[in-house]
Amino acid sequence: METKQSIPLSAVKAGQTVTLTNIDAGRGLNSRLASMGLLPNVCITVVRNTDFGPIMIKVKGSKMMLGKGMAQKIMVL
Amino acid sequence: MKKITVALAGNPNSGKTSIFNMLTGANQHVGNYPGVTVEKKEGFCKYKDYEMTVLDLPGTYSLAAYSDEELVARNFIINQQPDIVVDIIDASNIERNLYLATQLIEMDVPLILVFNMSDIAERKGLLFDTKQLSKLFEAEIVSTIGNKAKGKKELLDAITETVQKTKTKRTHRIKYGQEIEKELSKIETLITDKELQLAQKYGSRWLTVKLLERDSDITGKINDTQILETVTDSINHLRNIFGDEPEIIIADRRYGFISGACQETIKTTVESRHSKSDMIDAVVTNRILGLPIFLLLMYVVFQLTFTIGAYPMGWLEHFFEWAAKTITGFWPVGTESWLQSLLVDGVIGGVGGVIVFLPNILLLFLAIAFLEDTGYMARAAFVMDHIMHKIGLHGKSFIPMLIGFGCSIPAIMGTRILENKRNRFTTIMIMPLMSCGARLTIYALIIPAFFPERWRGPMLWFIYLIGIILAIICAKILRLTVFKGQTIPFVMELPPYRVPTLKSLCIHMWQRGWMYLKKAGTIILVISIILWFAMSYPKSNEQSLANLTYEQAQQTKLEYSVIGRIGRAIEPVIKPLGFDWKIGTALIGATAAKEVFVSQLAIVYAVGSTDKKSHTLREKLQENYTPLVGFCIMLFCLISTPCIATIAITKHETNSWAWALFQFFGLTVLAYIITLIVYQAGSLLAAQ
Structure with a gap:
């Protein structure tokens, strides 16, 4: 079986749907994201991702924006 | 009449406020929780035999202790023990919203779930088996449309009914899987053994889960070292097994419980791909538009x-x-x-x-x-x-x-x-x-007095620009230091x-x-009276005013007053900025409100009413000061001493005098330094 390397969410193009593998952040942030539904194995659809400004995603039916720095810490497949 | 307390919990954007408004109408009271700047909203409502105090808890996604809001909501539920907690859930986004409910269940509070915005959920094609859901969560479920005030009676009935029921222990609980449960029961036994008081207050199960989640607030309450050591061991053990932090696994299991519950009870009839919201977003968050x-x-x-x-x-x-x-x-x-x-x-x-x-x-x-x-x-x-x-x-x-x-x-x-x-x-x-x-009044006086017609517009623009640039620099500095x-x-x-x-x-x-009016009626009133005293007393001798014109008399009176004296006293300090005591007096008056600067200056120069004769005041200014001084006045007024109303509101909003005074003195010192540099450098250049 081919194993894919996980990439940061910030590198995902708009329109693609990916699966969260892990979040590379401190505990506080991790828990906050978890309470908003950002957990391993959750599907994330990237709605908007441009060179500047935050990234817009859809998770569990709600739309969210994440700072670029944040999006770099969220690893997806 | 029975008095009961109802606490409203829920995610941000779940329409919690609309339910709060629906229940209480305009009968509300807004304040702050002691010690934090989290807003406290309380309202009252009468229904049947009940007098309800309804509390709108801050909107949160969870009841961890990571933000003031979460802590406030949690402490309220634990310490005040409301008779009932109503969890407002956005029915169109049920999974994420139920996460908070799982935590409320764990706290074992008397709970009602409100499926709000049920009209939107319906439009999305969602069908709920509320009977089954209600069984799983062991809580009454009421459907509402908060902004249309639909479901009010049903909710009130559910509240009164649930309050009357005798409290029974929950039979369901969220199961975290064998490995975690094993650790939980180990810790729970220790807790009921050694920290009985805490266990009774918080519930031993909840306490144990919080400890495994490394909740800092709860961990700090445990004194027994054996418990703390066991918790650390358990956390390390679980981390080894799962390769992830226990709190993440716990959150994952809660979502697991929710999706299990939802799978059985929610049906989607229509598959809508592009909602209206998405279409609006495509325009208003567009890169170019x-x-x-x-x-x-x-x-x-x-x-x-x-x-x-x-x-x-x-x-x-x-x-x-x-x-x-x-x-x-x-x-x-x-x-x-x-x-x-x-x-x-x-x-x-x-x-x-x-x-x-x-x-x-x-x-x-x-x-x-x-x-x-x-x-x-x-x-x-x-x-x-x-x-x-x-x-x-x-x-x-x-x-x-x-x-x-x-x-x-x-x-x-x-x-x-x-x-x-x-x-x-x-x-x-x-x-x-x-x-x-208000500061525009000052610029409107100074700029035409010292600058030729064609420079007036750019000058005004320049002053505003200085403010913006300083704001950016200060924000940057503050974020790197005090608010790091x-x-x-x-x-x-x-x-x-x-x-x-x-x-x-x-x-x-x-x-x-109303909040603004209250400020005006209290603190601003007090300060206005103090300033009035300082401006009117001590009174000068009647004889010394005998032969003077009205304007001259006003001038003499002001000079003699506390403010006039302070103006004189600070003259040596403001001299390096190019200001004399007259400007000093006006500056002190300007703390009442910035536009007072103009009227005070008019009094010191004894030109009377500013409206009719402000051109005379301008002439006086031209005679007495250079354009450099004029510019420095504007600069100083721009940066320095926010008016008393600003200070009062800063105190109110930061909930501390320290921040209000920090702002007051910080900006005044900044103004002094910048004006000093500009005046001294400007004078040097002019001398050459």
């Missing part, structure tokens, strides 16, 4: 606030003029007493001067409430974030800052839209640097667009307006 749309909307808000607001403001001004005249009329000419002066110059002048801004405040908060309730505000933050991020602020900070060009007071109150405390405080601190409307910390873990929900209701807009507007 986003910014112009935002700027246009801000322009409209600004215009609405200050153009339409100018009419009622004029009426209020007339009213206070009339009131002043009427009161003066009680004393026949020649018998004027100190009481008359206190009432007219002190109370009406001071408090009236603040109340005239009420229409602006109301209109502004109406506009803000509209932008927030529709869901646009979150998009504005999205659009502005890139620019604001550069100075270490949040996209949303831009909105109150823009308002600051009108008046700092509504602007500082408007920072409540910022959730992050560091961000909010930074924005409050730099707010006075946004040159407000990550720019904010930047995650924000973008709620679906909604049509706001007039009622909720009005309630929102009224609450802010």
Whole structure:
């Protein structure tokens, strides 16, 4: 079986749907994201991702924006 | 009549406020929780035999202890033990919203679940088996449409029924899987053994789960070292097995419980791919269109606030003029007493001067409430974030800052839209640097006095620009020092667009307006009276005024008063800035309100009423000062000493005198240093 390397969410193009593998952040942030539904194995659809400004995603039916720095810490497949 | 307490919990954007408004109407009270700047909203409601105190807890996604809001909500539930907790759930987004419910279940509180916005859920094609869900969560479920006040009676019935039921232990609980349960039971046994008091207060199961989640607040309450060691061991053990932090596994299991429950009970009938919200977002958050749309909307808000607001403001001004005249009329000419002066110059002048801004405040908060309730505000933050991020602020900070060009007071109150405390405080601190409307009066006096026609426009623009640049620099410095910390873990929900209701807009507007009026009636009144005293006392000897004209007499009186004396006393300090005691006196008066600078200067120069003869005042200024001094006056007024109303509002919003004084002195020192440099450098250049 081919194993894919996980990439940061910030590198995902708009329109693609990916699966969260892990979040590379401190505990506080991790828990906050978890309470908003950002957990391993959750599907994330990237709605908007441009060179500047935050990234817009859809998770569990709600739309969210994440700072670029944040999006770099969220690893997806 | 039985008295009960009802606490409303729920995620942000779940329509919690609309349910709160539905239950309590206008019968509300807004304040702060002690020690934090989290807003406390309380309301009252009578139904059948019950007198309910309804508490609107801050909107949170969870009950961990990571933010003030979460801690406040949690502590309220634990310490005040409300008779019932009503969890408001956005029925169109049920999974994420039920996460909070799983935690409330764990706290074992008497619970009702409200499936709010059930109309939107219906439109999305969601069908709920509420009977089954209600069994799984062991809580009554009520469907409502908060902004249409539908489901009010059902909710009230559910509340009264649940309160009457005798409390039974829950039979279901969220199971965290064998491995975690093993550790949980190990710790739980220890807790009931060694920390019985805590276990009774919080419930041993909840306490144990919180310990495994490494909740700092709860961990700090445990004194027994054996428990703490066992917890650390368990955490390490679980981390080894799962390769992830226990709190993440726990959160994952809670979501697992929810999706299990939802799978059995929720059916989707229509598959809608593109909602209206997505289409609107495609336009307003568009790369190219986003910014112009935002700027246009801000322009409209600004215009609405200050153009339409100018009419009622004029009426209020007339009213206070009339009131002043009427009161003066009680004393026949020649018998004027100190009481008359206190009432007219002190109370009406001071408090009236603040109340005239009420229409602006109301209109502004109406506009803000509209932008927030529709869901646009979150998009504005999205659009502005890139620019604001550069100075270490949040996209949303831009909105109150823009308002600051009108008046700092509504602007500082408007920072409540910022959730992050560091961000909010930074924005409050730099707010006075946004040159407000009152300062325009000063520029309008000075600029034509010293600068030729063609330079006037650019000069005014330049002054505003200096304020903005200083604000950016100060924000940056504050974020690197006092308010150090990550720019904010930047995650924000973008709620679906909604049509706001007039009622909720009005309630929102009224609450802010009332808060403002209360300020004017208390602290601002007190300070106005103190300033009036300082300006009127000690009285100069009647004989010394005998042969003077009215204007000259006014001048002599002011010189003799406390403020005049302070003006003289500080002359050596302000001399290096190019200011004399006359300017000093005016500057001190300007702390009451910036525009007082002009009227005070008029009195010191004994030119009488500023309106009719301000050209004479300008001539006087030209005779006495150089354009450099003129520029320095504007610079100093721009940066220094926010007016008392600003200080009062900063104190109120930061909940601390320390921040208010820090702002006051910080800006004054900054003004002094900058003006000193400009004046000294300018004088040197001029001398060459």
